[in-house]
Amino acid sequence: MKTKDPELRMAIKLQGCLERRQAVPDDPLHAAIQGALSYAQTLEQQLHCHEVARRRGWLSAAVLVQERLTHQLRQLHRSVTDAVNQIHPVSALPQQTLRDLYDELRQLSREFSEVDLDLKAGVVTAVTEDIELKGYYLGSFEIKLHLARLAKLADSSVFEVIALDPHPAASNSEVTHPHVRDGEVCAGDATVPIASALREGRLVDAFLALNSVLHTYNPHSPFVALDDWEGTPCADCGDLIDGDGTYFCHGCERDFCDDCASACDICGATYCRACLEEDVESGHQCCRECRARCNACRRIVETEDFDRDSGLCPQCLEKQREEEANQAAPNHPNLSQEQEINHESNDHQRPDDDGAESKAHGQAATAGAAA
Amino acid sequence: MKIFFLNNDGGGFADQIEVAEGTTLGQLFQQRMPGCDPHNYLIRVNRQPAVAEEPLTEGCRVSVTPTKIQGAAALA
Numbered sequence: 001m002k003t004k005d006p007e008l009r010m011a012i013k014l015q016g017c018l019e020r021r022q023a024v025p026d027d028p029l030h031a032a033i034q035g036a037l038s039y040a041q042t043l044e045q046q047l048h049c050h051e052v053a054r055r056r057g058w059l060s061a062a063v064l065v066q067e068r069l070t071h072q073l074r075q076l077h078r079s080v081t082d083a084v085n086q087i088h089p090v091s092a093l094p095q096q097t098l099r100d101l102y103d104e105l106r107q108l109s110r111e112f113s114e115v116d117l118d119l120k121a122g123v124v125t126a127v128t129e130d131i132e133l134k135g136y137y138l139g140s141f142e143i144k145l146h147l148a149r150l151a152k153l154a155d156s157s158v159f160e161v162i163a164l165d166p167h168p169a170a171s172n173s174e175v176t177h178p179h180v181r182d183g184e185v186c187a188g189d190a191t192v193p194i195a196s197a198l199r200e201g202r203l204v205d206a207f208l209a210l211n212s213v214l215h216t217y218n219p220h221s222p223f224v225a226l227d228d229w230e231g232t233p234c235a236d237c238g239d240l241i242d243g244d245g246t247y248f249c250h251g252c253e254r255d256f257c258d259d260c261a262s263a264c265d266i267c268g269a270t271y272c273r274a275c276l277e278e279d280v281e282s283g284h285q286c287c288r289e290c291r292a293r294c295n296a297c298r299r300i301v302e303t304e305d306f307d308r309d310s311g312l313c314p315q316c317l318e319k320q321r322e323e324e325a326n327q328a329a330p331n332h333p334n335l336s337q338e339q340e341i342n343h344e345s346n347d348h349q350r351p352d353d354d355g356a357e358s359k360a361h362g363q364a365a366t367a368g369a370a371a
Numbered sequence: 372m373k374i375f376f377l378n379n380d381g382g383g384f385a386d387q388i389e390v391a392e393g394t395t396l397g398q399l400f401q402q403r404m405p406g407c408d409p410h411n412y413l414i415r416v417n418r419q420p421a422v423a424e425e426p427l428t429e430g431c432r433v434s435v436t437p438t439k440i441q442g443a444a445a446l447a
Contacts, residue, residue, distance in 0.1 A: 038443070082381060093375060093385040093432075107418040179442030188443035193379040193436075205379050208413055208436045218441035 007109075010117040010124065011101040017122075017151040018096070018201050031155050032083035035191045039076040042221065046072055071220050075189070082192045096201035104203045111204060112211075122147035126207050127164070131177070133217040134226045138177055139165030143210055145203065154198040156187040159210055169224035170231050170240055178222035178229075179213060187213055188221065236260035236272060251275030251288060266290035266302055281305070281313070296320075374427055376403060377434035380412070390427060397423030399433060411438055 003009060046069050053062035096104070105124070109115045114127035124145040131138045142162040149158040160183045163176035174182040187194055190209040197205035217226060231240030235254035247261030248254075249272040256272050263270050264287035276285040279302045292306040293299070294313035301313040310317055372392055376399070377385045390399060396416060400409050400423070409423065413436045416425060427433065 042443075078381070093377075103418055107415075111413075186443045188441050190440040190442065193381065193440075197379065200385065202377070202385075202434075204418070205377065205434060205436060209379055209440060212436065212438055212440040213442040216439040216441055218443060221441075221443040 006117045006119060007105040008102055009119055011098055011105055013119065013122060013147055014101045014105075014124075014150075014201070014203070015096075015098050017147045018101075020151045021154065029083065031195045032079070032192055036076065036079040036083045039072060039079050043069065043072045043076055068220050078189070079192070093200055093202075101201060101203075104201070107204045108207060111208060124203070126211075128211055128214055130165075131214055133178065133215075136167070136226050136229050138167050139163055141177070141180075141214055143207055143214075145207070150198065155195045156185060156191060156210065158198065159185060159206075161185045161210070161214070169229050171228065171233055171238070172224055175223045177214060178217055178224060178226060181223045185210060185213060186221075186223075188218060189213075234260050236274075249275055264290055266304070279305070281315075372427070372429040374399075374430065375432040377432065378403065379434065379436040380404075380407075380440075394427050395423060396421050396425045396427060396433065399427060400435070404435065412436060413438060 046065055050062060050065040050069055053059075053065055105115075105117070108124070108126060112126040113129065116123075116125040116127075118125065124147070126143045128141045128143065130140050140163075142160075142164060144160040144162065146158055146160060161177070161180045162183060163180075166173075166176050169175040172181075177185075179186050179188065187210065190213045194206045194209050197203070197209065219225065228240055231242055232246050232255050233240055234257040235249075235252070236256055237260055239257055241255065241257045245258060246255040247258065247270050249256055249261070250269050251271050252275055254272070260272060261270055262273050262276055262285060264276060265284035266286055267290050269287060271287050276287060277291055277300045278285055279291065279300050281299075282302055282305065284302050286300065286302050290303050291300050292303055292308075292311075294301055294306075294316050295311040296316040296319075297313060299313060305314050306312075307314070307317045310320065312320060372390060373387055374390055375385055376388050388403075390402075396414065397409070400407075400412075400414065404412070413434075414421065415434045415436075416427070417432055418434075
C-alpha cells in the first residue's frame with residue numbers, strides 16, 4: 001500500500017515494530033520486578049546512611065534521612081504492588097490495529113505542539129513546552145521514540161530525551177534535567193505505566209507519562225539536585241560555589257572555593273595551593289613571581305632573599321664566598337707581614353723625627369733580610 | 372454498559388469495566404479515582420479531551436494520565 005500520508009506511513013512502520021517485538025517472548029513481570037528492586041536497593045542505601053547518622057549522633061541528618069526512608073518505603077510498596085499485578089496481567093484492550101496506531105499518531109500531534117515523524121530514521125519526536133522546576137529554567141525537550149528499540153523492548157529505554165535549550169547542572173553537563181542524564185530518562189514511578197503502554201501500542205500514553213516525569217521534580221532521587229544546579233565548581237574539590245564566593249587563581253586562571261584558595265605571602269595575590277611553593281627557610285608560600293630556584297641546592301627561595309647575580313640562595317651564596325675565601329688564603333700565608341712591611345715603608349717615606357725614621361729603616365732592612 | 376478504562380497512574384493497565392448507563396466522565400473519575408483532583412490528570416475519551424459532564428458511551432475508551440509523575444535517578 002503506497003501512501004504519502006506520513007502519519008499513515010509511520011503507523012505502518014510502528015505496526016511492523018510491534019509485531020516483531022511480539023514475536024519475541026515478552027516478560028513484563030521482569031521489568032516490574034526490576035523496578036521494585038531498584039527502589040529496594042535505594043532503600044537499603046538510605047537505611048545504611050540512617051544507621052551511620054544515628055551512630056555518630058548526627059541527629060539532624062538522621063531526621064532528614066528518615067524522611068527519605070519513609071518516602072522510599074512507600075515507593076517500594078507501590079512498585080511491589082505493580083509487580084504483583086503483572087503476574088496476572090489485566091489489560092483488556094484488544095490489540096492495536098493499523099487504524100488505532102494511525103489515530104495514536106494523530107492524537108500525538110494534538111497533545112504536543114510540535115511532532116516530527118522521521119520515516120527514514122524511524123523516530124517519532126514530540127517536543128515539550130518549556131520546563132521550569134522550582135524556579136530553575138530547563139528549556140524544552142525532545143522526546144524521541146526509536147522504533148528500532150521498540151522492536152526489541154517495551155520500556156522507557158526506547159526513548160531518548162534531548163534538551164533543545166540546555167541548561168545543564170553546573171557539576172555535570174550531561175544532566176540536562178534532574179531525571180535525565182546523557183539523553184536517558186529515569187522514569188521512576190512512570191516505569192510500569194510506560195512499559196504497559198508501549199507493550200499495548202499506546203504510544204500517546206507513553207509519551208504523556210514521560211512528559212509528566214519531565215514536569216515533576218523528585219527531590220529524593222535526582223541525578224543532580226536542583227539546589228546544586230547552579231554555581232561554579234571549585235577546580236580543586238569540585239564543590240559548587242555561589243557567584244560571590246569564587247576565588248580566581250592568578251596562576252592557573254581557574255576558580256576555587258574559599259577552602260581551596262590561598263594567597264602569596266609575599267605579594268598577597270590570590271592563588272590556588274598548587275600554584276604556590278614554600279620557601280622552607282622562611283616558611284612563606286610564594287607565587288611564581290615572588291620565588292626563584294637556587295642553582296646549587298635547587299630549593300625554592302623567595303625573591304627577597306635570592307641573589308640574582310649568582311643565582312643562589314643565601315646559604316649557598318655564603319658557602320660559595322667561604323670557598324672563594326679559602327681558595328685565596330693558601331697562596332699568601334703571611335699576608336699580615338706584608339701589610340706590616342708596606343705600612344713600615346709608608347712610614348719611612350713620610351717626614352718624621354730622626355729617631356723614628358732611623359728605626360723604621362732599620363726594621364725594614366731586617367725584614368727584607370728575613371724574607 | 373462496558374467501557375475501557377486506562378489508568379496510567381500506577382500499573383497503567385487497561386480494564387474493561389461495567390458502568391451504569393448515563394454515567395458521566397466526572398462521575399466515573401470520582402468512582403475510580405477517589406480523593407484525586409481531576410485537575411492533576413489528563414483525561415481523554417476516545418483520544419479526545421472531554422468535559423466532566425460528558426456522558427460515556429458503550430465501548431468508549433477513557434484514559435487518565437497524571438500530569439505529575441516522579442522520576443528518579445538510576446542506580447550506578
